[in-house]
Amino acid sequence: MIYLTRRERFSSAHRMFRPGLSDEENMRIYGKCSNPLWHGHNYVLKVTVRGEPDTETGFFMNATRLKEIMTVKVVAKLDHKNMNLETDFMAGKVATTENLAMAIWNELAAPLTEEGATLHCVRVEETENNYVEYYG
Amino acid sequence: MIYLTRRERFSSAHRMFRPGLSDEENMRIYGKCSNPLWHGHNYVLKVTVRGEPDTETGFFMNATRLKEIMTVKVVAKLDHKNMNLETDFMAGKVATTENLAMAIWNELAAPLTEEGATLHCVRVEETENNYVEYYG
Amino acid sequence: MIYLTRRERFSSAHRMFRPGLSDEENMRIYGKCSNPLWHGHNYVLKVTVRGEPDTETGFFMNATRLKEIMTVKVVAKLDHKNMNLETDFMAGKVATTENLAMAIWNELAAPLTEEGATLHCVRVEETENNYVEYYG
Amino acid sequence: MIYLTRRERFSSAHRMFRPGLSDEENMRIYGKCSNPLWHGHNYVLKVTVRGEPDTETGFFMNATRLKEIMTVKVVAKLDHKNMNLETDFMAGKVATTENLAMAIWNELAAPLTEEGATLHCVRVEETENNYVEYYG
Amino acid sequence: MIYLTRRERFSSAHRMFRPGLSDEENMRIYGKCSNPLWHGHNYVLKVTVRGEPDTETGFFMNATRLKEIMTVKVVAKLDHKNMNLETDFMAGKVATTENLAMAIWNELAAPLTEEGATLHCVRVEETENNYVEYYG
Amino acid sequence: MIYLTRRERFSSAHRMFRPGLSDEENMRIYGKCSNPLWHGHNYVLKVTVRGEPDTETGFFMNATRLKEIMTVKVVAKLDHKNMNLETDFMAGKVATTENLAMAIWNELAAPLTEEGATLHCVRVEETENNYVEYYG
Numbered sequence: 001m002i003y004l005t006r007r008e009r010f011s012s013a014h015r016m017f018r019p020g021l022s023d024e025e026n027m028r029i030y031g032k033c034s035n036p037l038w039h040g041h042n043y044v045l046k047v048t049v050r051g052e053p054d055t056e057t058g059f060f061m062n063a064t065r066l067k068e069i070m071t072v073k074v075v076a077k078l079d080h081k082n083m084n085l086e087t088d089f090m091a092g093k094v095a096t097t098e099n100l101a102m103a104i105w106n107e108l109a110a111p112l113t114e115e116g117a118t119l120h121c122v123r124v125e126e127t128e129n130n131y132v133e134y135y136g
Numbered sequence: 137m138i139y140l141t142r143r144e145r146f147s148s149a150h151r152m153f154r155p156g157l158s159d160e161e162n163m164r165i166y167g168k169c170s171n172p173l174w175h176g177h178n179y180v181l182k183v184t185v186r187g188e189p190d191t192e193t194g195f196f197m198n199a200t201r202l203k204e205i206m207t208v209k210v211v212a213k214l215d216h217k218n219m220n221l222e223t224d225f226m227a228g229k230v231a232t233t234e235n236l237a238m239a240i241w242n243e244l245a246a247p248l249t250e251e252g253a254t255l256h257c258v259r260v261e262e263t264e265n266n267y268v269e270y271y272g
Numbered sequence: 273m274i275y276l277t278r279r280e281r282f283s284s285a286h287r288m289f290r291p292g293l294s295d296e297e298n299m300r301i302y303g304k305c306s307n308p309l310w311h312g313h314n315y316v317l318k319v320t321v322r323g324e325p326d327t328e329t330g331f332f333m334n335a336t337r338l339k340e341i342m343t344v345k346v347v348a349k350l351d352h353k354n355m356n357l358e359t360d361f362m363a364g365k366v367a368t369t370e371n372l373a374m375a376i377w378n379e380l381a382a383p384l385t386e387e388g389a390t391l392h393c394v395r396v397e398e399t400e401n402n403y404v405e406y407y408g
Numbered sequence: 409m410i411y412l413t414r415r416e417r418f419s420s421a422h423r424m425f426r427p428g429l430s431d432e433e434n435m436r437i438y439g440k441c442s443n444p445l446w447h448g449h450n451y452v453l454k455v456t457v458r459g460e461p462d463t464e465t466g467f468f469m470n471a472t473r474l475k476e477i478m479t480v481k482v483v484a485k486l487d488h489k490n491m492n493l494e495t496d497f498m499a500g501k502v503a504t505t506e507n508l509a510m511a512i513w514n515e516l517a518a519p520l521t522e523e524g525a526t527l528h529c530v531r532v533e534e535t536e537n538n539y540v541e542y543y544g
Numbered sequence: 545m546i547y548l549t550r551r552e553r554f555s556s557a558h559r560m561f562r563p564g565l566s567d568e569e570n571m572r573i574y575g576k577c578s579n580p581l582w583h584g585h586n587y588v589l590k591v592t593v594r595g596e597p598d599t600e601t602g603f604f605m606n607a608t609r610l611k612e613i614m615t616v617k618v619v620a621k622l623d624h625k626n627m628n629l630e631t632d633f634m635a636g637k638v639a640t641t642e643n644l645a646m647a648i649w650n651e652l653a654a655p656l657t658e659e660g661a662t663l664h665c666v667r668v669e670e671t672e673n674n675y676v677e678y679y680g
Numbered sequence: 681m682i683y684l685t686r687r688e689r690f691s692s693a694h695r696m697f698r699p700g701l702s703d704e705e706n707m708r709i710y711g712k713c714s715n716p717l718w719h720g721h722n723y724v725l726k727v728t729v730r731g732e733p734d735t736e737t738g739f740f741m742n743a744t745r746l747k748e749i750m751t752v753k754v755v756a757k758l759d760h761k762n763m764n765l766e767t768d769f770m771a772g773k774v775a776t777t778e779n780l781a782m783a784i785w786n787e788l789a790a791p792l793t794e795e796g797a798t799l800h801c802v803r804v805e806e807t808e809n810n811y812v813e814y815y816g
Contacts, residue, residue: 001543002506002509002510002540002541002542003540003541003542003543004506004538004539004540005538005539005540005541006537006538007536007537007538008537009263009264011175011176011177011263012175012176013149013173013174013175013176014176016330018328018329029329029334030334031334031336032215032216033216035216035217035218037149037217037218037221037222038149038174038176038218039147039148039149039176039215039216039217039218040147040148040149040150040174040175040176040177041147041176041177041178042177042178042263042264048541053504053506053507053510056426056502057426057437057502057504058424058501058502058503058504058506058507059504059505059506060506062437062438062439063538064439067537079168079175080168080169080171080175081171081173081175082171082173082174082175085173086173093330094328094329094330095330096325096329096330096331097331098274098276098325098330098331098332099325099330101274102274102325127145127147127178128145128178128279129278129279129280129339130276130277130278130279130335131276131277132274132275132276132277133274133275133277133320134274134275135273135275137815138778138781138782138812138813138814139812139813139814139815140778140810140811140812141810141811141812141813142809142810143808143809143810144809152602154600154601165601165606166606167606167608184813189776189778189779189782192698192774193698193709193774193776194696194773194774194775194776194778194779195776195777195778196778198709198710198711199810200711203809229602230600230601230602231602232597232601232602232603233603234546234548234597234602234603234604235597235602237546238546238597264551265550265551265552265611266548266549266550266551266607267548267549268546268547268548268549269546269547269549269592270546270547271545271547281807281808283719283720283721283807284719284720285693285717285718285719285720286720288466290464290465301465301470302470303470303472304759304760305760307760307761307762309693309761309762309765309766310693310718310720310762311691311692311693311720311759311760311761311762312691312692312693312694312718312719312720312721313691313720313721313722314721314722314807314808351712351719352712352713352715352719353715353717353719354715354717354718354719357717358717365466366464366465366466367466368461368465368466368467369467370410370412370461370466370467370468371461371466373410374410374461399689399691399722400415400689400722401414401415401416401475402412402413402414402415402471403412403413404410404411404412404413405410405411405413405456406410406411407409407411417671417672419583419584419585419671420583420584421557421581421582421583421584422584440623440624441624443624443625443626445557445625445626445629445630446557446582446584446626447555447556447557447584447623447624447625447626448555448556448557448558448582448583448584448585449555449584449585449586450585450586450671450672487576487583488576488577488579488583489579489581489583490579490581490582490583493581494581535553535555535586536553536586560738562736562737573737573742574742575742575744637738638736638737638738639738640733640737640738640739641739642682642684642733642738642739642740643733643738645682646682646733672687673686673687673688673747674684674685674686674687674743675684675685676682676683676684676685677682677683677685677728678682678683679681679683
């Protein structure tokens, strides 16, 4: 079993808040991350898939194909977007890095299975000091 | 003459657009960076000052003091903010990295002179692939 | 289950040596790292906690709270200190990165449990080429 | 149990191709990575070993010894070489990162056992955007 | 005057050698970099242009346009290529980083002038420890 | 004219203080950096030399030779040392990064001239957030 990881990046605006709460209550829970006028990040996305390398080709999934799936299913829906307002798979969710990682997992698991690979980990890095990992 | 550089970071939302133009015209000039619903970045700010080290203390400006001035005058006004709507020194300006670097220069030059240092360069990195430098 | 990691940094002096041995014997075991007049590093500390995100808030532990606990319990006792002489939780231990990682685990496990999180991994990077991980 | 990781680097030329296939067929499978006149990378190699730290020395394997083994068994055979034509342990294999990671595992597992350490992971990073991990 | 820098990357094979000399003489001058069977690197290219920002648009050259010119004129001719054998602007030159930086300058200066920008610096990083800068 | 830069690293203990002052006075000037029991850093040293590339060899100074001079003249005297107590060229100087950069310049200028290169810049990075440059 081999693990292959591909890194992609996207720049998004977001805000952490719960619709039913006041700005003050959201500020208490999420701090400056709940700023009503948005802020944003250069997110780093690392997707790890696993599989048995084919003995003839020497791999189980081409990294270029992994990049394509990540781009179409995830990055194109987040890059230079407002993830709260424009990203379909984040609709109705609090835009925490945790929820983002789980939502990205749901977008990628099936398409990767169709390629003969198994999704192993979705890692989302929000800043150089914070990141989240989800293993399904 | 010695050059001292301090790195700070801030995460902001922004949009590049000219108020008098339509969304289509702004999209033609600025591309996806003009998305009306905002996007954002983890900006890296590097400020370089120069001076003659004092022969007794061995420096001309404490890096901690440089950090304080950068934080109060610049970072606190940009971090977890929408720079188009909330940052006083960006009011009425197109939020390009170029304009941002020049505006930061204007905020820092005088306070640094008061400390006995000379502002040499403001560098703003928008992503790992793009940055701007301004020398006054 | 989600894994959240926070990165912090500290700059410390240290020396690897066993008190009962001569400088020559320590040099044979630890090499230049046993220099009697100390040396130091910019250590990078990555602490990973795991938990079930709350369905309402979208996280199980605020990264800011994780940062506070790491700062109070660990970083403040190591940063700009001599870890052999000044860090209480390293007293009587050889100052290897391995012992440091295990000692940091012991400082953090209980306070993190009180926050409803489970400590998963302590990673200490001594240089860009060497790091140690401890999973309890 | 503690995990110790050492990073080393090597710069190699390679080409991905299967000898029995035409250049066109190889191009279809491997893309530009099958260029017949070679290309190359700055590879990053991270080797993780695990063990129980000795209570007296505070470690189970000196990082300097790990570096020596990595250098002699792996890096010296790849650095500034053509891995398809000059690296004995890659002979007859398609030069994918996956095959490279597995071949490096085979070179390191026994020598590390002799040192009292257990090989845990071989990670090979081909670019800043792609890497492979093998756990045996 | 503002300075704008764009980073691009390419992976190439190369060899440093002078055609009239024996392999032994080349090895004496260039060391392992003259290996006759090639080696390679992940090169990082940073191109800096300067200009006066337009007061209406807030920039003097779109970073996306800079990327396009770098890609067409330089990166496409080097990436996944053998720069000694396949890159037209390196033909007949010793493939040192110094010569590469000067050759890239020659490819970029005129097209950038046509865009209203002035080429300021070409920086080529061969490894994380070595880079070359050329200012014309 | 071409500029060649080589990066090296060293890990040292140090303390910023002036011998004639009390610990309290030093603390007021240098803050936590004056801790009497030392602290330390992973310093990054970048040395830039300039010259005219030889038209036959394609360079003016081999990067390997630059590395050797940096190692013998500077790095070997600082790495895994206490720079206040053990580094001859820092004797009698306050161990600021500014003084360190100027002292390194003095060690390197003459040996580099003998190699036919001109020392252009000494850059010393103390942490990822602070660095100093000296141009003579």
